Amino acid sequence: HVYLDNAATTPMHPDVVAAMTEQMNADFGNASSTHYYGRQAHSALDKARQTVADALHTDAANVVFTGGATESNNTAIIRTAYARRDQGMHIITSAIEHLSVLNPLRRLESEGFRVTYLPVDENGEISVSDFDAALDDETTLVTLMWGNNEVGSRMPIDKVGARLRNHQAWFHVDATQAFGLEDINPAALGINMLSASAHKLNGPKGVGLLYRDDQVHIQPFLLGGEQETKRRAGTENIPGIVGFAAAVQRLDKHAKAELEDRYVGFTRQITSALTDAGVEFHVNGNLEHERLPHVLNLWLPGVSTYALQTNLDLAGFAVSGGSACTAGSLEPSHVLTAMFGEDSPRIAESIRISYGTVTTAEDIDAFAAALIKAVQRLRARAAAK
Template sequence: MAHIYLDNAATTPMAKQVIATMTAQMQDDFGNASSTHWFGRQAHTVLDQARQTMAASIHALPDNIQFTSGATEANNTAIVQVAHARQALGNHIITTAIEHPSVLKPLAQLEKEGFEVTYLPVDANGQISLADFDAALDDRTILVSVMMGNNEVGSHLPIAAIGARLAAHQAWFHTDATQAYGLLDIDVDALGVDLLSVSAHKINGPKGIGFLYRRAGLNFPSFIKGGEQEGKRRAGTENIPAIAGFAAAVSLITPQEKADRQAKYLGFKHQIQDSLRGAGVAFEVNGTVQADALNHVFNLWFPGVSTYALQTNLDLAGFAVSGGSACTAGSLEPSHVLTAMYGADSPRIGESIRISFGKATTTLDIAQFIQALIKIVTRLRAKAAK
């Protein structure tokens, strides 16, 4: 049985060029980038070149890039360390109700420490209201953390509009760009962001590596204590093979490639919707289908069909999809994103699946998936009706 992977929002397979780059690095440039001898200098050259690649991808400067173990560390660093460093200026933070757990959980800890956090609500499209943002912002606000795109429903949040509002405000602006990076053109100056988090494994790079963009002049203590790596901003010997692999993955995604992927994924969404409607299968989209959304994510509600049953049956048929964020897999907790969008009592919460496309996804993959999806949903509904 062939297996088709449609869970790319959780992680992506590494590109062949990435694997080749990492293999060469592990074989040839094994030195510690902090060492001053030839081997160390070779590794440091790879590190510098990768930093330039990352910076160029978001129109930043190389010194603005701090390598991390991934977006979770980057998010925790940007939130916890900034809050502690700036608490003399205020104790108020603004975020949204649909952030990734690596943002929400550090904020929950800060609330226990006495910080006040405003969680902006979202509508049925997974979108915040700028009027709500304006009402929440005050002279006590020291940090705003709003994701660029949501990992469960693909909504694209108004980062540039928020950045413009904060241009003359004391609050620093952080965005978790994990899902958007590799799909949207990102210019940190145009967006007005001060801090930005990214993870490599969402763009066909390796797991365990990411970066935090931090605008020049933003000073706060290192989250990880130890040596003086990363310009004294993040202790620990740099993972040169993973960093080189990350840079290789970034180099594969040109502006045209981003546009092509967005168009391709939007086409997949229409292909699925049209086929389901043609087959008379009742469903609704969680969120919206818009060209400027993160089109690799498609969340669908099938009334009367449990998420668990549908996901399990699709898996048995050879199709990998998700019930929501991979970071809450195995949890009995309902999706906080769908809860925020539709309310805690909505049947959508237990009857929805997330389909997410990737670079390798083909039209044939989607056609085969649609055929299986229609068959399984029809069978499960018939069984429930007995």
């Protein structure tokens, strides 16, 4: 079997499993306890926080560990909206954010907040002039993703960050698909809050982070004990956090550059194979633009997502029909809908392929051959009807 759904989740790296196993066996203590076991756990927590903070070029004090990017996004959005209610009730986002951003915003709308959903073009990109037009004196929060999990398009984070430097609005970035793969310096980009999740970079599930700079003062989402310097209650998931740090440590600058080259090569391998075989396809997104290199979304006209995904699965290749959650429900992808309109055939005829650190050129060769075969068979069957 070949796993090509790394935007949904990634396999844990053996170094991560080893670090977590050691933590669970030897240092099971509660980091809040003052005895030896507690101190051991606390020291592991401090070390992990420093590792993750270093990756974000920031101080350890700016990193809060959470139960994943969903919690980080919910906390950043809902708690900022409430904390800054007196300054305004307007929030700006894009139409193609993850549901863990869109659903908190819908909740806020039902409570009287005003939300602008910036539209995207066929490349899955917003326009900075639309952003400028939306920003007003009541805007207290702008929340945009670093890169999109379904099509890989990037948001103009640097431009938006620069514009917000002299504006009251705080800038939150959901960097879940990019953290670990790209070098991110929130302070340099004018980002006040940033979310990430360990399981997207070969770490464990159920652990993430919320970066927040000194300007951000919000109430915790979870109330209880004084963990995470009173910013997130609940006994810390130390094995998960240690695993997160181990995953981050593996992906240094050199590894990131090497991965990006490799992923760009995989995309070229697949698109060239399809072209050489005379198989009609279109990329949902723009490969010429700056983008997340591990995500490739293809429209195969005339071939249903469901049939293709099932065929590939039977042949031993795991790909996605959109985002994991969207594919699991029968809802059409809100990302492709925002890009192409709800009547576009692309919505029911596209697949997402996403690479990870263990993906090899041989995997991609085998996948391209299987994809060509499946598409040709499904098209021939449709033509015979």
